[in-house]
Amino acid sequence: MANRYWCGECSFKTPWLGEPEGLRRQIEHYARRHPGTPPGGQVETRRRGAGAGHGCLGLAAVALVLLAVVAACRH
DSSP: EEEEESSSSSSSOOSSHHHHHHHHHHHHHHHSSSSTSOOOSSEEETTTTSOOOOHHHHHHHHHHHHHHHHHHHHH
């Protein structure tokens, strides 16, 4: 799994990283930009290899193929 850490004080977010590296970068960001404030914000999780974001694309491709088959059968 990969995580992206969002700052609770500003719009900073880390790239998709493993947990140890993401936490380290979030802590460094808080130390640099928000000294004295404990790290907070949100953690976004993405499972690697889950094909996130491609579900609708596959469904649309299947629908187009079926439409082409139906159109070919009518002529």
